[in-house]
Amino acid sequence: MKVKLLFAVILLLLLSSLSFAQDDSAEIDTSAVVEELVLPAPPGNLSGVDKPNDHGHSIDLSWELSPDDGGGLNTVLQYDIYHWVPNLMLELNLVRDSISVIQKIIRKTTNGIIEGSQADSMKKVFEKLSRSELFDVRNSLTEYVKKGNKGLAEACKSYPEGGAWLFLDKKPSGTSTFDHIGSKEFKSSGFVPDFANLYYRVDAVTADGAKASSNILGPIQSSGQWYNTFRTPVVFSVLLFTLLTVFFVQKARKGADLYVRPLGGIEAVDDAIGRATEMGRPILYVLGLGSAADIATIASFTILGRVAKKVAEYQTELLVPTYDPIVMTVAQEVVKSAYLDAGRPDAYKEDTVHFVTQSQFAYVAAVNGIMLRELPATNIYMGKFFAESLILAETGALAGSIQISGTDEIAQIPFFIVACDYTLIGEELYAASAYLGKEPVLLGSLKAQDYAKAAIIVLAVIGVILAQFDFGTEFVNLFEVVN
Amino acid sequence: MKKTSMVVFATIASLFLLSWIVKGMFSEGSSPYLDGFLVTLAAFLTLAIMSFLYKDNPYYKFAEHLFVGVSAAYAMCLGFWSTIVGNLIPRLSSTVSDFFQVNYIEGDYNIFFVIPIIFGILLLMRLSPKAGWLSRWPLAFIVGTTAGLNFVRYLRSDFINQINSTIIPLLIDWNGFGDFFSNMNFSATGQLVMMFSNLVIFVGVVCGIIYFYFSKEHTGWFGRASKVGIWILMITFGASFGYTVMGRISLLVGRITFLFKDWLEIIS
Amino acid sequence: MLSPLMAITVQDIGITVSLVFILLGLAWLAWRSFSGKEVDRRIIFLFIFFSVAMPVIFKISFKFKATPIVNALYEKIESLPNNSTVLISYDFDPAMAPEVQPMADALSRHCLSRDIKIVYMCLFPTGQGQLEQTFSTVVRNEFPEKQDGIDFVNLGYKAGGEGVLNVIVTDFEKMFPTDVNSVPYSEIPIFDNIKSCKNLDLIISIGGGRPGIKEWVLFVGDPGNIPMAAGVAAVVAPQLYPYYPNQILGLLGGVKGAAEYENRLRDSDPKFADMPTPATTMMGPQTLAHIVVMSFIIIGNILFFRNRKRGEIS
Known part of the structure; x- marks a missing residue:
């Protein structure tokens, strides 16, 4: 009960100071004619639309330049933009200010308040309250603002009575547009209600301060849109790409033979396994630092399966040190089933795939140790690699092994290229996996990507030809994604 | 411990102490010996990491582990204070906000903020061998939202906008051969250079994509275009390599400057 | 003689x-x-x-002449009117600092000397410390008259990477309810007319890791149609060239880019003649x-x- 009483008193206090606030706003709006000043010609034909493709709360304004801007007397310095707000809005702004002052008192950050200001007088009132009272009053005031905002649209209907013109912003001479982007947050003083009647006015201002007002624009309402037409190209490409992927995955599932060209790096794997067998030395397979969820690691599993199968057939030794425990578990399954496929489950050893450590450079040190001790005939690096790529590949090269690598980490590809015999660059890694595994999802998405690439080539060629003959802009606009 | 390692250790320890004392004696400031210790420690760690180039050794290992440990702990603390304390608590409870001395955001309370707490706890279930599977739910959420968010962004920035950037005229201000040769301009923004740049961009994009086109055998003209593509890729990798060298040398310069300026003070 | x-x-x-x-x-x-x-x-x-x-x-x-890609950023800052607002994001850690800290300092110096307001933030936890360095060597040292909150503001670090960017492109306050000194958003004068990244005149991301420039382009620059520029560690510079000039208007790549910018700045105005050029x-x-x-x-x-x-x- 006490709190409610307190709240009522404070509200009364605030509202009584509203007259003071209104005077204040009237002071800003000094369009009254001062006789000795030469008035500029007013800007003409002020028009506005609800800002398209947004979440509402905004209006785009445009006007014709004053004849004295850039011509005529050439006295226009700037344009002042005003909008009309009902008294309720002013009142709510005042309450918002007082909430802010209460917040400051609660947080003990009032030293920024200038003495003698409106905020200072509010501070003096609130400082007398206890902490818990402050919290209660603040909550009641917030609730009041929330409720008040709902009545704003109704209050706007009273135009031109019961309100005042508020200064919004100034624009330098030569500008003829202004986007009034209001806030959607009721807590903010820049809040602009949707579906409320809004009114605007633009004044041409000279250096002496003489002002001439345009016509008054209004009523005009802002609203949000469900669909952003600027993003149509994105929707279109998302749909197209998704459809292509689904189509090809389905096709691959039905057993259609989708052609993937043979890749140099993959053919080299077979030769390298043969070489290892001849030399009687092991093959080292490194899956990289990626987790089992990384596409590069998944692609690497498929390639590991193929390598393991060959290894089982030739009865060569395979070493797979891993970085991630989950990757290790999956890799063990992959190798086991490859040995089974090759008809040599007896040759499978549990420690072929083993866990090393989850520390980047410790892992590298361990793998380097294996390279120098076991002297593998072939090192295969497939998956995600980071700073360790060059350290690994360099040690392998020093040990004299044939090295085949593949990663989608663009920054690491150069290091692999210089230190390895064959490198699968970026997407080739996925392609290799699709080529070897014939997995419908991989194969289907690879095909869809190929079609997307073909589309890029075609569009680029058409675009360049059109751009040459100055039809480029229309075509480019098709790909323009603006907000 | 072998005798040589003991001697090395003793030498390093005494050099460290010497540096600390000397730096402490000559540095100006409110706490000269603390400053001296910090600079000496930084120099010691720098040299310890660099010693890896000679060979792997315990000092390098110490510095590396220290670095890994400190950065992990730092990231964790900062994550806690900026994500949980900074973002979540001010939206949930004023009492807890007061406890952590952060500003409670009035009116921002939203029951939906409980969901991230639950997901966060589920993610921690990873540590339990029995309930580990629970962590897959928040992971699925992360993977799903990131994929969705990235799909649209990448498609727009790396696909549509990049096509847009490739649509460029190959002939700029073209007024016929005679005019082109008589007004040839070799400046960096001249007609000749601009036309060449545009040609490189167009040919590079088309041939690069052809190299990564897997549905057709690379023979005939297609194979030749793909050869051009791989050349362009190699040039890109070369540029990338060169930039990397520059980056690494910069880091070395940074460390050497630190050693000579802040530690040894032989340059000003 | x-x-x-x-x-x-x-x-x-x-x-x-x-x-x-x-x-x-x-x-x-x-x-x-x-x-x-x-x-x-x-x-x-x-x-x-x-x-x-x-x-x-x-x-x-040695002396360096600014290449067009570096010059573009210089000219952009030169062309901004006084009282424009630029966001500089420190997306790097001490490991990258020798390369990119000089850029951050030179850019801050350029903006402040032209009375352009700067909003500082970082997406890397350790970026905060690097930001502090710019504050002590450039902002407070060379521009003692500039006031916190009016001429520049430090929003500090916010965890979340792309998530943060995705929000601030439409709403700053939601992600940064206060600045690093706990001053509420609504009480920082610099933000009077700034509700989101869309109200900024230029965004400069300085970094080289992830989240970094690519994420800024993907989540803020392109969706919001906001002018973006970048200063990056040399390692990632080649990967960012495709975004120039449509998606980022200028790029400082590695120490070379930073040196070019310093030289451009020093040659442009005698007041920069004695500035440090690391x-x-x-x-x-x-x-x-x-x-x-x-x-x-x-x-x-x-x-x-x-x-x-x-x-x-x-």
Whole structure:
């Protein structure tokens, strides 16, 4: 009960100071004619639309330049933009200010308040309250603002009575547009209600301060849109790409033979396994630092399966040190089933795939140790690699092994290229996996990507030809994604 | 411990102490010996990491582990204070906000903020061998939202906008051969250079994509275009390599400057 | 009138000594490798160390002319009217700092000297410390008259990477309810007319990791149609070139980019004549080290082709 009483008193206090606030706003709006000043010609034909493709709360304004801007007397310095707000809005702004002052008192950050200001007088009132009272009053005031905002649209209907013109912003001479982007947050003083009647006015201002007002624009309402037409190209490409992927995955599932060209790096794997067998030395397979969820690691599993199968057939030794425990578990399954496929489950050893450590450079040190001790005939690096790529590949090269690598980490590809015999660059890694595994999802998405690439080539060629003959802009606009 | 390692250790320890004392004696400031210790420690760690180039050794290992440990702990603390304390608590409870001395955001309370707490706890279930599977739910959420968010962004920035950037005229201000040769301009923004740049961009994009086109055998003209593509890729990798060298040398310069300026003070 | 001998500076002696050392060293290395003897890699490391250390000691530096991609950013900042607002995001850690801190400092200096307001933030937890460095060396030291909250503001670090960017493109306050000193958003004068990234005149991301420039382009620059520029560590610079000039208007790549910017700034106005130029200083050792590395590549390739001709390498 006490709190409610307190709240009522404070509200009364605030509202009584509203007259003071209104005077204040009237002071800003000094369009009254001062006789000795030469008035500029007013800007003409002020028009506005609800800002398209947004979440509402905004209006785009445009006007014709004053004849004295850039011509005529050439006295226009700037344009002042005003909008009309009902008294309720002013009142709510005042309450918002007082909430802010209460917040400051609660947080003990009032030293920024200038003495003698409106905020200072509010501070003096609130400082007398206890902490818990402050919290209660603040909550009641917030609730009041929330409720008040709902009545704003109704209050706007009273135009031109019961309100005042508020200064919004100034624009330098030569500008003829202004986007009034209001806030959607009721807590903010820049809040602009949707579906409320809004009114605007633009004044041409000279250096002496003489002002001439345009016509008054209004009523005009802002609203949000469900669909952003600027993003149509994105929707279109998302749909197209998704459809292509689904189509090809389905096709691959039905057993259609989708052609993937043979890749140099993959053919080299077979030769390298043969070489290892001849030399009687092991093959080292490194899956990289990626987790089992990384596409590069998944692609690497498929390639590991193929390598393991060959290894089982030739009865060569395979070493797979891993970085991630989950990757290790999956890799063990992959190798086991490859040995089974090759008809040599007896040759499978549990420690072929083993866990090393989850520390980047410790892992590298361990793998380097294996390279120098076991002297593998072939090192295969497939998956995600980071700073360790060059350290690994360099040690392998020093040990004299044939090295085949593949990663989608663009920054690491150069290091692999210089230190390895064959490198699968970026997407080739996925392609290799699709080529070897014939997995419908991989194969289907690879095909869809190929079609997307073909589309890029075609569009680029058409675009360049059109751009040459100055039809480029229309075509480019098709790909323009603006907000 | 072998005798040589003991001697090395003793030498390093005494050099460290010497540096600390000397730096402490000559540095100006409110706490000269603390400053001296910090600079000496930084120099010691720098040299310890660099010693890896000679060979792997315990000092390098110490510095590396220290670095890994400190950065992990730092990231964790900062994550806690900026994500949980900074973002979540001010939206949930004023009492807890007061406890952590952060500003409670009035009116921002939203029951939906409980969901991230639950997901966060589920993610921690990873540590339990029995309930580990629970962590897959928040992971699925992360993977799903990131994929969705990235799909649209990448498609727009790396696909549509990049096509847009490739649509460029190959002939700029073209007024016929005679005019082109008589007004040839070799400046960096001249007609000749601009036309060449545009040609490189167009040919590079088309041939690069052809190299990564897997549905057709690379023979005939297609194979030749793909050869051009791989050349362009190699040039890109070369540029990338060169930039990397520059980056690494910069880091070395940074460390050497630190050693000579802040530690040894032989340059000003 | 000075005699020619008097005109010789320490720098000239430094260049001569360094070049003689490098040339002799390279000649020795070339002689050893051409006569088929192994060169211990540690000797090469030591050689690189000295090639870098000598120019640091002798303070050898060169002049650089800004390339168009660097100049574009300079011109953009020059063309911004006073009281524009620029966001500079520190997306790097101490490991990348030698390369990108000079850019951050030079850009801050340029903006503040033109009375452009700066909003600082970081997406890397350790970026906060780097930001503090700019504050102590540039902002508070060279511009003591600039006021926190009015001329610049430090929003600090916010965890979440892309998530943060995705929000601030439409709403700053949601992600940064307060600045780093706990001043509420609504009470920071710089934000009077700034509700989201869309109200900014330019965004500059300085970094080289993830989240970094790519994420800024993907989540803020492109969706919000906001002018973006970047300063990056050399390693990632080549991957960002495709975004120039449509998606990022300028790019400073590595120390070279930073040195170009410093030189551009210093040449533009005498008031910058005495400004510290760490990147330009770093380019001296850099240049000599590049000569060494290029010589290594040439020697290595000659050896490779010679051995291949002899049939030692298939």
